[in-house]
Amino acid sequence: MNRRGFLGAAAALGASLSVRAAPLVGHPIPDLLPPSRSRRVVIVGGGWGGLTAARHLRDLAPELDVVLLEKNPEFWSCPLSNKWLANLVETRVLVHDYAAAARAYGYTFIQAEASDIDRDKRRVITARGAIDYDWLVLAVGIRYDFEAWYGDDRRAIDHTLANYPCAFIPGGEPFALKKKLDGFKGGDLVMTLPPMPYRCPPAPYERALMIGRLFQSRRIKGRLILIDPNPTIPGFGRTFAEQYKDRIVHVSQARVKSVDPFNKTISTDFDDLRFDDAILMAPQQAGDLVWKTGLIARDAAGKPTGWADQHPVHLHAREDERVFLIGDLMGAVSPLFGQYPKSGHMANRLGRIAAREIAARARGIAPEKLMPESVCYVFTKADPMEVTRIDSQYRIRGDGLIVQTVKQSYDPNPMDEDLRWARSMYGEFLALKEQ
Numbered sequence: 001m002n003r004r005g006f007l008g009a010a011a012a013l014g015a016s017l018s019v020r021a022a023p024l025v026g027h028p029i030p031d032l033l034p035p036s037r038s039r040r041v042v043i044v045g046g047g048w049g050g051l052t053a054a055r056h057l058r059d060l061a062p063e064l065d066v067v068l069l070e071k072n073p074e075f076w077s078c079p080l081s082n083k084w085l086a087n088l089v090e091t092r093v094l095v096h097d098y099a100a101a102a103r104a105y106g107y108t109f110i111q112a113e114a115s116d117i118d119r120d121k122r123r124v125i126t127a128r129g130a131i132d133y134d135w136l137v138l139a140v141g142i143r144y145d146f147e148a149w150y151g152d153d154r155r156a157i158d159h160t161l162a163n164y165p166c167a168f169i170p171g172g173e174p175f176a177l178k179k180k181l182d183g184f185k186g187g188d189l190v191m192t193l194p195p196m197p198y199r200c201p202p203a204p205y206e207r208a209l210m211i212g213r214l215f216q217s218r219r220i221k222g223r224l225i226l227i228d229p230n231p232t233i234p235g236f237g238r239t240f241a242e243q244y245k246d247r248i249v250h251v252s253q254a255r256v257k258s259v260d261p262f263n264k265t266i267s268t269d270f271d272d273l274r275f276d277d278a279i280l281m282a283p284q285q286a287g288d289l290v291w292k293t294g295l296i297a298r299d300a301a302g303k304p305t306g307w308a309d310q311h312p313v314h315l316h317a318r319e320d321e322r323v324f325l326i327g328d329l330m331g332a333v334s335p336l337f338g339q340y341p342k343s344g345h346m347a348n349r350l351g352r353i354a355a356r357e358i359a360a361r362a363r364g365i366a367p368e369k370l371m372p373e374s375v376c377y378v379f380t381k382a383d384p385m386e387v388t389r390i391d392s393q394y395r396i397r398g399d400g401l402i403v404q405t406v407k408q409s410y411d412p413n414p415m416d417e418d419l420r421w422a423r424s425m426y427g428e429f430l431a432l433k434e435q
């Protein structure tokens with residue numbers, strides 16, 4: 001595991017937020033790869049969606065040239081990372097080698113950050129050169145919407161990223177957060193939750209349980225204060241009250257109005273609050289590149305929704321059938337329930353569908369209408385562990401709208417189902433054998 005690689009990537013994250021799109025005219029950009037002898041699919045983002053699309057494209061359409069661009073040096077798994085923060089999972093379970101997956105499946109991996117897309121010329125722009133594509137898959141995940149708190153105050157944004165990481169994006173943040181928790185001596189640790197929709201809705205509550213457990217086991221005289229704009233997910237409220245009465249204070253349906261990260265104060269609908277330390281989860285949106293590419297959906301009033309504008313079934317951008325938009329960056333797919341759950345399992349299934357879509361188009365065949373599904377294991381108790389499994393299924397009904405069915409099953413005696421689930425996923429898209 002190369003921890004230094006991730007810490008370097010964290011610094012790059014801060015830097016990337018300030019980069020503006022380079023002008024695409026006037027400066028010839030060299031080619032990063034020689035012209036392909038076959039048609040080329042470029043996938044930007046080596047997370048759960050992008051890696052899955054790369055693997056399945058190689059299986060389904062070996063005649064296509066597949067290139068994966070990822071800015072981080074190694075894969076980092078957000079799933080299981082809450083357990084890792086509490087030392088219940090080892091780092092080696094979460095960090096994996098991109099180059100090994102690319103070798104196993106036969107695609108090209110390039111570590112580079114895409115800074116822009118020229119959709120007219122079908123070119124992806126990076127600092128190292130440009131790559132032409134026939135089809136593009138954007139799987140760049142999310143970004144933090146700090147503008148909601150700070151406007152364009154770059155100093156406040158950088159200070160927050162450097163001092164109050166929330167680790168919802170792969171890279172250096174999880175290591176910085178772990179260091180913070182390992183060194184926490186006591187006092188009020190505040191965790192702000194983002195408003196819905198955001199990545200993996202149960203994750204902040206699960207993290208709260210893990211932090212409560214850490215405080216308890218280390219006898220830390222401290223409180224975790226959750227500032228939560230959403231209604232609580234059932235199960236967690238009871239556990240907070242029963243198991244961590246003196247450790248976790250859950251302030252539900254409280255919206256963050258403003259944050260002063262220098263004076264350590266947060267202003268909410270209810271109150272102003274001072275903190276000793278914090279995990280600041282800003283609102284979330286589709287990743288930067290979707291904004292730069294101009295593929296963000298707009299609401300009826302013409303205001304950007306913050307999320308991508310993709311076809312609900314075929315997953316290509318509504319205004320560009322050469323660009324596929326998958327994973328957590330996606331916007332609403334149905335007026336009946338809005339967005340798909342932002343989960344790794346869902347991103348994996350969407351990656352499979354995008355691969356089938358592109359393989360069919362490359363052969364001039366009409367693509368099938370395929371639906372994804374999602375499975376999520378959520379800890380609703382930390383000591384002893386109890387798990388709720390959430391299954392979400394989808395179908396297209398007669399009028400063409402996508403319908404969602406959600407089933408929950410409760411498991412009072414979990415046997416590492418989450419670990420087995422994650423390993424089977426890594427097996428599929430990282431070519432990993434049992435660890």
Ligand SMILES: Cc1cc2nc3c(=O)[nH]c(=O)nc-3n(C[C@H](O)[C@H](O)[C@H](O)COP(=O)(O)OP(=O)(O)OC[C@H]3O[C@@H](n4cnc5c(N)ncnc54)[C@H](O)[C@@H]3O)c2cc1C
Nearest residue numbers: 045047048049071078079114141327328342343344345347
């Ligand atoms: C704490 C936590 C716990 C979670 N637990 C679970 C769970 O138990 N089960 C579950 O199913 N899901 C879970 N999730 C959700 C899951 O991690 C996400 O839904 C999943 O990662 C989404 O996949 P993605 O491919 O859309 O985005 P990501 O996995 O975030 O991948 C995006 C990739 O794109 C790269 N990238 C971004 N911009 C660029 C660029 N311009 N150029 C090059 N590369 C770029 C990023 O570095 C990143 O590697 C959890 C999330 C968190 C934060």
